[in-house]
Amino acid sequence: MSETQSNGAIVLGDNQWGKAEVRLVRIDRATPRHEITDLNVSSQLRGGQEATHLEGDNSRCVATDTQKNTIYGFARAGVGAIEEFAMRLGTHFVEDFQWITGGRWEVEQYTWNRISTAQGEHDHAFVRDNQETRTTVVQRDGDEFFVVSGLTDLVVLKSTGSEFHGFPRDRFTTLVETDDRILATSVSSRWRYTTTDIDFDAVYAKVRAIQLEQFATTHSLALQQTLFAMGKAVLEAVPEIAEIKFSMPNKHHFLVDLEPFGLDNPNEVFFAADRPYGLIEATVQREGVPAEPRAWATVAGFC
Numbered sequence: 001m002s003e004t005q006s007n008g009a010i011v012l013g014d015n016q017w018g019k020a021e022v023r024l025v026r027i028d029r030a031t032p033r034h035e036i037t038d039l040n041v042s043s044q045l046r047g048g049q050e051a052t053h054l055e056g057d058n059s060r061c062v063a064t065d066t067q068k069n070t071i072y073g074f075a076r077a078g079v080g081a082i083e084e085f086a087m088r089l090g091t092h093f094v095e096d097f098q099w100i101t102g103g104r105w106e107v108e109q110y111t112w113n114r115i116s117t118a119q120g121e122h123d124h125a126f127v128r129d130n131q132e133t134r135t136t137v138v139q140r141d142g143d144e145f146f147v148v149s150g151l152t153d154l155v156v157l158k159s160t161g162s163e164f165h166g167f168p169r170d171r172f173t174t175l176v177e178t179d180d181r182i183l184a185t186s187v188s189s190r191w192r193y194t195t196t197d198i199d200f201d202a203v204y205a206k207v208r209a210i211q212l213e214q215f216a217t218t219h220s221l222a223l224q225q226t227l228f229a230m231g232k233a234v235l236e237a238v239p240e241i242a243e244i245k246f247s248m249p250n251k252h253h254f255l256v257d258l259e260p261f262g263l264d265n266p267n268e269v270f271f272a273a274d275r276p277y278g279l280i281e282a283t284v285q286r287e288g289v290p291a292e293p294r295a296w297a298t299v300a301g302f303c
């Protein structure tokens, strides 16, 4: 029998179980100026599930319903940074159930702003702007935590300061070279921390601000160049981040031909196409820092 041939036995491979997308809103009423935390939490446990799968013996199957309830129960004491909330859940499950060896806790956080009234910012009325979503994927393997945080749907546009030319031409190339185009994208980025001992809220605000600043101030010859500038600036500013991955659609804006209507169009009227879109993805990393596949193994959609 060759090494690649099976001996016929069918066995259980990697597995995890939990409750996905637990929607949780917490209101902090400690003062009349309320605070709102709006989350989407997914919990997945790993370890000790052979009997559950092979025999339907559920004696080690911490119910997904229990996992959901634990999320709500833990929120009673406060949430804090989503990374810390996820780590508290991870510590609880691994320490309270001896057969659980690890797991994965993913949290998305939606941002609410206070409504501005004639009297100023309202104490308990909020508006959901079309803002980005903050994310984290925390995994635990034995005693080790892996924290990959990020953001999605950070939609940005530059109305000038973007060029694209010098690309190869063949018989299928029709794209016209341009030295002044709209550059627009919806940034998704995820970055891997090398420590859990960090002010996650402060670093999130910093990483977001750096990405916006670089998008705005980089005179772009390609979205790829803008992406790299954004990642490089993040790594230069935050030593606790080992690498950052981006997935950035190039949201094309095509100049409309107004000539049939006897009108010129000096870069003012565009068709905003929603598809197809260019899709620019890359990892920006520190040379020599070892990869950590366990941190990224279950994070889809990034190269």
Ligand SMILES: O=c1[nH]c(=O)c2[nH]c(=O)[nH]c2[nH]1
Pocket: 164, 175, 221, 222, 223, 224, 250, 278
């Ligand atoms: O910034 C860009 N990068 C590309 O790779 C590309 N390809 C394309 O058609 N337009 C653009 N723009």
